[in-house]
Amino acid sequence: MLTILFDGIAYGMLLFVLACGLSVTLGLMNFVNLAHGAFAMAGGYITLVLVNRAGLPFFAGLPVAFVVTALIGALFERTLYVHVYAKSHLDQVLFTIGLVFMSVAAVDYVMGSQQVFIQVPSALQGRFELFGVGIGRYRLLIIVTCGLLTVGLQLILSGTRFGSRLRASVDDARVARGLGINVNGVFALTFAFGSGLAGLGGALGAEILGLDPTFPLKYLVYFLIVVTVGGTSSITGPFLASLLIGIADVAGKYYVPKFGAFVIYTIMIVVLLLRPQGLFARAAGR
Amino acid sequence: MPSPVVAEVARRLARRARWQPLEYLFWLAALASVFLLRDRHLILTEIAWLGLFALSLDLILGYAGVISLGHAAFFGFGSYAAALLAKYGIVNEPVLALVVSGLAAAVLGFATSFLVLRGSDLTRLMVTLGVALIMREVANQIPDVTGGADGLQGVVIAPVLGLFPFDIFGHVSYVYCLAVLFVLFLLARRIVYSPFGLSLRAVKGNPLRAASVGISVNARLVAVYTLAAFYAGVAGGLLAQTTAFVSLDVLSFERSADLLLVLIIGGTGYLYGGPIGAVVFKLMQDWIANLTPQYWQFWIGLVLVLIVLVGRDRISLITGGLRLVVERIARRWNAGAVPPPYPPPLAGEGREGVRGEGR
Amino acid sequence: MPAVLETQDLEKHFGGIAAVNGVSLRLEKGARHALIGPNGAGKTTVINLLTGVLRPSSGRILLEGRDITALEAYQRVRRGLARTFQINQLFLDLTPLETVGLAIAERMGAGGQWWRLVGTNPAVIEEIVEILDRFHLADVMHERTGHLPYGKQRLLEIALAIACRPHVLLLDEPAAGVPDDERHEILATVAALPADVTVLLIEHDMDIVFSFADRISVLVNGALFLDGAPDEVARDPRVKAVYLGESLDA
Numbered sequence: 001m002l003t004i005l006f007d008g009i010a011y012g013m014l015l016f017v018l019a020c021g022l023s024v025t026l027g028l029m030n031f032v033n034l035a036h037g038a039f040a041m042a043g044g045y046i047t048l049v050l051v052n053r054a055g056l057p058f059f060a061g062l063p064v065a066f067v068v069t070a071l072i073g074a075l076f077e078r079t080l081y082v083h084v085y086a087k088s089h090l091d092q093v094l095f096t097i098g099l100v101f102m103s104v105a106a107v108d109y110v111m112g113s114q115q116v117f118i119q120v121p122s123a124l125q126g127r128f129e130l131f132g133v134g135i136g137r138y139r140l141l142i143i144v145t146c147g148l149l150t151v152g153l154q155l156i157l158s159g160t161r162f163g164s165r166l167r168a169s170v171d172d173a174r175v176a177r178g179l180g181i182n183v184n185g186v187f188a189l190t191f192a193f194g195s196g197l198a199g200l201g202g203a204l205g206a207e208i209l210g211l212d213p214t215f216p217l218k219y220l221v222y223f224l225i226v227v228t229v230g231g232t233s234s235i236t237g238p239f240l241a242s243l244l245i246g247i248a249d250v251a252g253k254y255y256v257p258k259f260g261a262f263v264i265y266t267i268m269i270v271v272l273l274l275r276p277q278g279l280f281a282r283a284a285g286r
Numbered sequence: 287m288p289s290p291v292v293a294e295v296a297r298r299l300a301r302r303a304r305w306q307p308l309e310y311l312f313w314l315a316a317l318a319s320v321f322l323l324r325d326r327h328l329i330l331t332e333i334a335w336l337g338l339f340a341l342s343l344d345l346i347l348g349y350a351g352v353i354s355l356g357h358a359a360f361f362g363f364g365s366y367a368a369a370l371l372a373k374y375g376i377v378n379e380p381v382l383a384l385v386v387s388g389l390a391a392a393v394l395g396f397a398t399s400f401l402v403l404r405g406s407d408l409t410r411l412m413v414t415l416g417v418a419l420i421m422r423e424v425a426n427q428i429p430d431v432t433g434g435a436d437g438l439q440g441v442v443i444a445p446v447l448g449l450f451p452f453d454i455f456g457h458v459s460y461v462y463c464l465a466v467l468f469v470l471f472l473l474a475r476r477i478v479y480s481p482f483g484l485s486l487r488a489v490k491g492n493p494l495r496a497a498s499v500g501i502s503v504n505a506r507l508v509a510v511y512t513l514a515a516f517y518a519g520v521a522g523g524l525l526a527q528t529t530a531f532v533s534l535d536v537l538s539f540e541r542s543a544d545l546l547l548v549l550i551i552g553g554t555g556y557l558y559g560g561p562i563g564a565v566v567f568k569l570m571q572d573w574i575a576n577l578t579p580q581y582w583q584f585w586i587g588l589v590l591v592l593i594v595l596v597g598r599d600r601i602s603l604i605t606g607g608l609r610l611v612v613e614r615i616a617r618r619w620n621a622g623a624v625p626p627p628y629p630p631p632l633a634g635e636g637r638e639g640v641r642g643e644g645r
Numbered sequence: 646m647p648a649v650l651e652t653q654d655l656e657k658h659f660g661g662i663a664a665v666n667g668v669s670l671r672l673e674k675g676a677r678h679a680l681i682g683p684n685g686a687g688k689t690t691v692i693n694l695l696t697g698v699l700r701p702s703s704g705r706i707l708l709e710g711r712d713i714t715a716l717e718a719y720q721r722v723r724r725g726l727a728r729t730f731q732i733n734q735l736f737l738d739l740t741p742l743e744t745v746g747l748a749i750a751e752r753m754g755a756g757g758q759w760w761r762l763v764g765t766n767p768a769v770i771e772e773i774v775e776i777l778d779r780f781h782l783a784d785v786m787h788e789r790t791g792h793l794p795y796g797k798q799r800l801l802e803i804a805l806a807i808a809c810r811p812h813v814l815l816l817d818e819p820a821a822g823v824p825d826d827e828r829h830e831i832l833a834t835v836a837a838l839p840a841d842v843t844v845l846l847i848e849h850d851m852d853i854v855f856s857f858a859d860r861i862s863v864l865v866n867g868a869l870f871l872d873g874a875p876d877e878v879a880r881d882p883r884v885k886a887v888y889l890g891e892s893l894d895a
Contacts, residue, residue: 026408032408032411080591083595084594084595087594088407089353089406089407089408089411090347090353090407091594091598093353093355093411093546094546094547094550094590094593094594095590095591095594095595097543097546097587097590098586098587098588098589098590098591098594099587099591100587101543101583101584101586101587101590102583102584102587102588102591103587104583104587105581105582105583105584105587106584108580108581109580109581109584217539217540220539221415221416221419224411224412224415225412225416228408228409228412258427259427261423262420262423262424265416265419265420265423266420268412268413268416269401269413269416269417269420272401272405272409272412272413272416273401273404
């Protein structure tokens with residue numbers, strides 16, 4: 001059972017790294033980016049190409065995935081997304097669904113539709129026993145990496161000037177602008193960073209989640225669930241929500257395989273009914 | 287005896303609901319296609335039920351302002367219901383089975399309607415998506431009933447009304463679907479021009495104000511959501527009956543997303559957006575599929591992106607402008623007084639802005 | 646005389662802040678009651694609590710002797726409580742004719758009818774025309790509300806509340822935002838309201854308040870500071886201090 005908990009935590013932390021960019025984007029600009037998963041997919045495939053074909057070591061591939069995806073995110077943000085900020089939520093949904101469809105088809109065309117696997121160094125394969133709990137080496141890497149990332153994020157948010165600008169902008173963009181904060185600039189940077197994180201998550205997660213062109217659509221629901229349950233006004237909300245979802249999903253699929261998938265959908269609907277602003281959000285001013 | 291002012295106002299209001307020349311044109315063209323486009327009846331059948339499906343979404347999105355990313359839940363539920371009714375001989379006659387399927391979907395709609403009453407647009411997106419995904423997962427998990435990923439096999443549909451067996455050319459299918467579409471369209475048209483329909487537009491425009499003049503916003507939303515679920519269920523039933531096959535993709539996210547596109551192309555809030563969008567969408571799909579069968583999703587995505595960038599209101603201005611031109615020509619033909627066309631509300635804007643969010 | 650609208654220790658807390666703190670109001674039938682107070686005192690919050698837009702943290706609201714605290718907003722309208730909004734809340738895509746018609750049809754119980762066409766109920770149309778005439782909106786009745794000048798929209802806002810045939814009418818700064826040349830029409834309308842309708846008016850303009858009200862309540866920081874006849878309030882030095890004090894701090 002503890003193994004399941006461990007696996008669930010690994011899954012949850014991975015989900016967090018994948019989804020936190022989406023959460024901040026939504027909280028900051030009230031922008032629904034259903035194409036977020038596409039950046040994760042991009043990161044996964046970039047790492048695949050670099051590691052499998054160009055021979056780059058796995059641990060070098062991860063930061064490269066982050067940087068390249070962040071750059072792609074920045075590019076898309078400045079050229080495409082910026083035109084859609086002021087539009088209604090319906091327009092944003094349609095726009096980002098369109099982007100997802102395009103990216104799924106494009107990747108299918110370029111890379112083929114079969115599921116692919118990144119060559120993971122043998123040091124990370126297999127599991128070992130610790131106090132009777134089966135510890136998967138790869139999952140341990142995920143937990144450590146994502147844990148460090150989370151701590152880093154929290155430090156940036158609370159310790160740096162950029163972090164306080166970001167928090168101010170999330171809280172009330174209009175007032176933040178009035179204080180002279182360049183909210184659009186903050187957003188562009190955050191969007192790029194969030195996309196980069198998604199890309200890193202995609203690269204890290206390929207081993208566990210599977211990587212194929214339908215990735216953005218398959219996991220869209222999970223990202224959205226994390227954001228809705230966790231709320232958008234903090235980092236801790238989505239973090240706790242991701243852990244909850246990760247553990248619930250793994251446990252659900254193990255103990256009740258026939259209904260495993262329903263567990264998280266039901267959690268989502270129940271949470272949305274009781275607290276539309278998310279389980280962990282503050283009482284929203286919005 | 288009503289005063290002349292009252293009589294005049296009543297006359298003017300009644301004129302709004304009167305059939306416009308373009309409407310006659312549309313349905314005459316549809317009727318003509320039965321005889322003149324006999325070799326295209328298969329794709330026309332698809333256009334017919336897709337148009338009905340999009341019409342059902344228009345009822346909640348265009349008229350009540352509820353965004354749904356999971357309308358396929360009702361479509362798929364109706365589809366499976368119709369197929370199962372036929373397969374196990376529970377209800378053999380197709381029209382009756384269609385009504386039962388629609389009612390089943392309506393029950394599902396009613397049961398889930400309370401989920402879309404509260405919350406922002408994003409909440410509604412999530413919740414409707416969640417319901418559709420749950421339905422799909424349910425269907426996936428009971429392959430003994432639904433056929434699972436392979437689809438439901440062995441469905442045989444009896445002749446319509448006991449008289450008209452389905453044929454492989456789609457002749458009976460098309461007339462059947464077109465007739466159902468027309469009847470349900472008439473009903474919908476009556477409803478949107480009624481006081482109920484007007485109150486829906488009020489709820490969409492300003493739910494706070496609507497409640498403040500005594501309208502039970504929740505009751506109206508539940509009613510129209512249930513009605514839309516009925517229509518979607520019937521559309522799904524038509525798919526099942528005309529193809530004698532159902533599979534999991536009737537409940538998929540892609541189905542819901544494509545539906546949004548269909549309705550957006552046609553325009554929301556004037557009832558014809560669904561059928562017109564279905565025509566354009568299917569023709570586009572047909573054309574693209576001939577060019578690149580495997581990657582047509584890319585071009586659909588591109589169309590979506592472009593439509594949003596160009597602006598949906600600009601597009602509906604174009605279609606509205608075209609409509610005005612045709613009206614003017616028609617007016618010059620009959621010298622009599624034809625009132626100006628009922629201005630359609632700008633294509634489905636989101637419901638924010640009521641509490642001053644202004645975005 | 647029995648109170649037609651009454652609140653008992655009405656309270657509303659947002660987080661740690663008491664926006665409305667132990668407010669007990671009492672309006673008698675036919676009253677012309679003004680609610681005044683500096684900005685941020687909680688006047689609109691009181692109206693929102695009365696109409697059901699907000700749920701109170703504690704306290705009761707009684708309309709014609711019946712407890713309506715648990716009722717939804719639309720139910721209170723049906724019991725005879727109507728309001729106008731400080732910033733126009735109208736249906737911008739609908740015409741004044743349709744807007745007022747909605748309220749009247751709803752009141753008659755005909756609002757949910759889906760089988761008949763709009764315009765086939767002569768009783769409703771007669772009433773719409775009468776109200777639009779009364780509020781000088783007959784000439785624009787077929788225009789889209791969003792296209793009307795602000796003064797006309799404000800008149801429609803009030804007409805809409807009147808169309809609900811309220812027993813109690815809550816007016817939230819009816820002349821707010823209206824250009825000077827259109828103000829007199831608003832004020833004349835407010836002055837001409839039927840005598841059996843009880844009116845609670847929120848206003849900043851003291852001329853309007855003193856010419857209109859037979860009773861004034863002063864709200865400061867969410868609590869009722871003073872409640873009495875106009876000359877009492879006018880004479881009380883604390884009222885001026887409260888208003889001036891606020892503006893000195895600002």
